[in-house]
Amino acid sequence: MPTILLVEDNEMNRDMLSRRLIRKGYEVLLAVDGQQGIDMCEQAKPDLMLLDMSLPVKDGWQVAREMKASAVLQTIPIIALTAHAMADDRQRALLAGCDDYDTKPVDLPRLLGKIEHLLGAAQ
Amino acid sequence: MSFTRRLTFSFVAILVLSLSSVLIQVWGNDTRRRNVWLLQHVIRTQSELNDFSQRMYSTHRKILVVDALAESGTQNGITVAERKELLSGIDALVALEEELNDDLQEYLEQGRYEPLDAALLLQHWRQFLESDFEPHGEDLQREYEALSSRISANEWYLLTRSDEINVGLREVVSMTNKVALAVFLLALITTFVLGYYMTRYTRRAIRQLQKGTSEWGEGNFDYSIGDMGRDEFGQLANSFNDMASSLRQAMGSAREASRRADAANQAKSGFLANMSHELRTPMNAIIGYSEMLLEEIDEEEQLSVSDLQPDLEKIQLAGKHLLTLINDVLDISKIESGRMAVFWEDVALEAVLRDVEITVAPLMEKNRNILHCDFDLRNERIRTDVTRLRQILLNLLSNAAKFTRSGDVFLSVSELTEDGHDYLLAEVRDTGIGMSEEQLGRVFDAFVQADLSTTKQYGGSGLGLTISRKFAELLGGTITASSELGRGSRFVLRLPVGVGASDSIGGLEKTASGDILVIDDDLAALDLSHRALSREGYHVRTASSGAEGLVMARQHRPDLVVLDVMMPGLDGWQVLHSLRGDPVLGSVPVLMLSMLNEHDLGLLLGASGYLVKPVESAELTAVVRDLLPATAVGNMLLIEEGDALAQVIELLPGAEHWKIYHTGDLARVAELLTELPWQLIVLGPHNDSGQIGRLVAHLRTEHWRTVPMLMAQTDAEIQSLRGQLGAYLNRGE
Numbered sequence: 001m002p003t004i005l006l007v008e009d010n011e012m013n014r015d016m017l018s019r020r021l022i023r024k025g026y027e028v029l030l031a032v033d034g035q036q037g038i039d040m041c042e043q044a045k046p047d048l049m050l051l052d053m054s055l056p057v058k059d060g061w062q063v064a065r066e067m068k069a070s071a072v073l074q075t076i077p078i079i080a081l082t083a084h085a086m087a088d089d090r091q092r093a094l095l096a097g098c099d100d101y102d103t104k105p106v107d108l109p110r111l112l113g114k115i116e117h118l119l120g121a122a123q
Numbered sequence: 124m125s126f127t128r129r130l131t132f133s134f135v136a137i138l139v140l141s142l143s144s145v146l147i148q149v150w151g152n153d154t155r156r157r158n159v160w161l162l163q164h165v166i167r168t169q170s171e172l173n174d175f176s177q178r179m180y181s182t183h184r185k186i187l188v189v190d191a192l193a194e195s196g197t198q199n200g201i202t203v204a205e206r207k208e209l210l211s212g213i214d215a216l217v218a219l220e221e222e223l224n225d226d227l228q229e230y231l232e233q234g235r236y237e238p239l240d241a242a243l244l245l246q247h248w249r250q251f252l253e254s255d256f257e258p259h260g261e262d263l264q265r266e267y268e269a270l271s272s273r274i275s276a277n278e279w280y281l282l283t284r285s286d287e288i289n290v291g292l293r294e295v296v297s298m299t300n301k302v303a304l305a306v307f308l309l310a311l312i313t314t315f316v317l318g319y320y321m322t323r324y325t326r327r328a329i330r331q332l333q334k335g336t337s338e339w340g341e342g343n344f345d346y347s348i349g350d351m352g353r354d355e356f357g358q359l360a361n362s363f364n365d366m367a368s369s370l371r372q373a374m375g376s377a378r379e380a381s382r383r384a385d386a387a388n389q390a391k392s393g394f395l396a397n398m399s400h401e402l403r404t405p406m407n408a409i410i411g412y413s414e415m416l417l418e419e420i421d422e423e424e425q426l427s428v429s430d431l432q433p434d435l436e437k438i439q440l441a442g443k444h445l446l447t448l449i450n451d452v453l454d455i456s457k458i459e460s461g462r463m464a465v466f467w468e469d470v471a472l473e474a475v476l477r478d479v480e481i482t483v484a485p486l487m488e489k490n491r492n493i494l495h496c497d498f499d500l501r502n503e504r505i506r507t508d509v510t511r512l513r514q515i516l517l518n519l520l521s522n523a524a525k526f527t528r529s530g531d532v533f534l535s536v537s538e539l540t541e542d543g544h545d546y547l548l549a550e551v552r553d554t555g556i557g558m559s560e561e562q563l564g565r566v567f568d569a570f571v572q573a574d575l576s577t578t579k580q581y582g583g584s585g586l587g588l589t590i591s592r593k594f595a596e597l598l599g600g601t602i603t604a605s606s607e608l609g610r611g612s613r614f615v616l617r618l619p620v621g622v623g624a625s626d627s628i629g630g631l632e633k634t635a636s637g638d639i640l641v642i643d644d645d646l647a648a649l650d651l652s653h654r655a656l657s658r659e660g661y662h663v664r665t666a667s668s669g670a671e672g673l674v675m676a677r678q679h680r681p682d683l684v685v686l687d688v689m690m691p692g693l694d695g696w697q698v699l700h701s702l703r704g705d706p707v708l709g710s711v712p713v714l715m716l717s718m719l720n721e722h723d724l725g726l727l728l729g730a731s732g733y734l735v736k737p738v739e740s741a742e743l744t745a746v747v748r749d750l751l752p753a754t755a756v757g758n759m760l761l762i763e764e765g766d767a768l769a770q771v772i773e774l775l776p777g778a779e780h781w782k783i784y785h786t787g788d789l790a791r792v793a794e795l796l797t798e799l800p801w802q803l804i805v806l807g808p809h810n811d812s813g814q815i816g817r818l819v820a821h822l823r824t825e826h827w828r829t830v831p832m833l834m835a836q837t838d839a840e841i842q843s844l845r846g847q848l849g850a851y852l853n854r855g856e
Contacts, residue, residue, distance in 0.1 A: 010404060010408075012408040012412075012437055012440075012441060013404070013407055013408055013411070015437075016407075016408055016411040016412050016415060016437075017411060019415060020411065020414075020415050020418075023415070023418065054400070082400075083399070083400040083401075083403035083404045083407065084396065084399070084400050086396050086399065103403070104403045104404065104406070104407035105403060105406045105407035105409075105410040105411065106407060106410075106411060108411075108414065
């Protein structure tokens with residue numbers, strides 16, 4: 001099964017989303033800040049990254065920019081996840097290099113749809 | 124040089140030129156007239172001299188004839204009559220000579236005339252005629268010739284003189300003409316030159332002014348017209364510059380206001396975006412976990428309740444956090460929209476502080492912090508809004524506890540007086556992680572600290588400091604922060620206290636009257652209701668059980684009963700039933716308070732009002748005011764002669780709730796004013812307008828300032844007063 005790296009600093013949301021993804025059969029890796037997220041991408045090469053944007057140490061936008069600038073990591077699709085739901089938040093995320101965007105609270109079927117779409121495109 | 128001075132100068136120059144022209148004309152005329160007069164006299168003298176010369180010649184001829192006759196021996200060659208005529212002719216010539224001599228002397232210059240000296244000849248002629256014609260022919264002939272040559276000389280002199288005068292006349296005329304022409308030309312040149320300079324100067328000045336106005340018109344308000352001297356144009360330029368600077372300031376403040384409005388708008392948008400983010404985060408957990416639980420329940424057969432418990436607890440935690448957030452956001456919005464009421468009351472400060480100390484103790488223990496309290500209180504009771512004060516202190520202390528581990532937290536409270544005002548100073552200091560300059564700058568901004576993972580232990584929302592600062596400002600105080608990274612933070616709250624202690628604050632609100640009995644087993648709730656209603660001016664009794672309540676109701680016959688539903692023993696419904704069955708108390712309105720929303724049931728069972736707990740003070744007092752049978756709302760002093768206004772007021776709805784004192788006697792008014800508290804003063808028609816004026820001035824002084832006053836002197840005013848009065852009278856209902 002594909003491996004998804006979930007970068008999320010909020011413990012409850014991390015716990016909740018990771019469990020739901022595991023239940024759907026994905027392998028889930030966890031990172032709690034932006035830098036850790038990049039490090040884990042380099043080590044574990046996940047198939048997809050779910051990226052919270054408001055992160056400590058290195059925020060999501062910075063992570064996305066660095067990922068897309070790296071020859072090794074730029075192929076990993078990124079879905080931005082944020083509770084910032086204003087109109088230009090989506091634009092900001094896509095501009096930073098994210099491949100897709102979803103808002104919190106997470107609508108799981110919709111998020112799964114986006115994950116599968118991106119994974120399908122990557123294969 | 125000022126514009127006026129330039130104009131004056133030009134005017135004076137032209138005036139001087141014109142004046143000199145006139146003077147020269149006058150002088151010319153005068154000289155001409157004098158010369159003409161002189162010429163006339165010279166000519167007359169000439170003709171007189173001519174006449175004299177003729178007569179002398181004719182007399183001389185006659186004398187020579189007589190002399191010749193005498194020589195020839197002819198006696199009586201001349202008749203007596205002829206001699207007499209000759210003699211009288213000689214007399215006339217004597218007079219004529221004198222006159223001529225005077226004229227010559229007058230009209231000819233010194234040395235330019237010769238005296239005629241005819242007197243000797245004339246005397247010789249007279250002697251010749253009177254002395255019987257002794258022959259003197261040769262002598263007389265010689266003398267006559269001498270005289271004749273003198274006459275000729277004088278004739279020559281007179282002729283020369285008249286020529287001279289003629290020449291002078293011509294010269295004067297030509298000179299005055301020349302001068303007039305010169306003056307005319309000079310005036311013309313002066314006018315042109317001055318006109319040119321004035322025009323050029325004016326044009327330049329106007330151009331400068333125009334440049335200024337067009338610059339300002341284009342919005343360049345920094346432009347300033349250069350120095351234009353101190354004349355009218357300069358003053359105009361200065362006025363323009365002043366106007367531009369006022370405009371600049373006005374534009375500046377308008378821009379500043381607009382910039383501030385933009386900033387506030389941006390802050391608001393930012394706040395909204397942040398709030399959306401903050402609300403969505405716990406919502407995400409709630410929805411996520413509950414969906415997951417539903418899936419688990421669906422999919423897994425063997426699921427025990429204990430499996431679900433940890434996730435349910437997470438949902439609950441997130442839900443509570445969400446509630447805190449929403450409440451805090453509502454608080455902020457209430458404060459910002461000015462709807463947050465302040466309740467000033469006298470409180471025992473030390474008790475409040477001890478209570479705060481106990482409340483935060485668990486928070487201190489959690490991070491193994493020690494709380495050190497140091498209270499230096501001068502007044503036993505102070506006047507403040509104790510709820511807000513508590514909230515601020517709890518916020519500051521829980522923050523200190525949160526960011527300090529195994530350290531110390533200090534709470535020092537003291538009072539000070541400054542400029543005649545009393546202040547409460549509360550300092551909360553910790554030895555925790557502290558803040559950087561940058562963090563310190565944003566510490567009072569909303570959501571700076573908001574983060575579910577760090578705030579969930581305390582139920583904080585990241586709005587605590589924002590709200591605390593707003594509360595402090597609401598109470599007229601300040602909160603300031605200082606901090607050192609790694610060393611700890613220090614927050615100082617400074618609140619004015621006792622400022623609201625004056626009686627005038629109560630005003631009309633304290634006019635509510637009536638006995639109220641509150642029955643509630645929850646002592647905290649009982650106290651809350653008691654405080655809220657007392658504050659409104661009601662007389663409040665409390666009972667902590669249904670049975671006690673019934674006894675007190677029968678004993679005191681309250682005007683209204685506030686009744687809690689959930690009570691041990693006799694519950695609210697039973698008490699209500701007993702009250703309704705009582706012949707005396709049956710009609711007393713009863714307001715039910717309950718945790719459950721059974722509004723309709725309550726009314727069905729005979730309650731007059733129904734409120735769901737927790738009840739806000741404002742809500743409680745508003746409903747009580749609605750339910751209490753109308754009693755006198757207050758004292759109205761109606762001052763008028765006659766009863767036109769009194770009749771109008773009597774008929775107004777709501778008037779029956781007022782105790783109206785009606786008088787036109789101003790001495791009585793003075794007495795009444797000091798005897799009773801007044802809630803409304805109405806001034807009607809009165810003849811002594813001077814006294815009324817003084818009365819109004821007196822009522823406007825400090826003491827009476829807060830009492831509403833309405834005036835109506837004419838019929839039209841009385842009619843238009845109806846609406847205003849109606850509004851006042853109905854306030855009590």
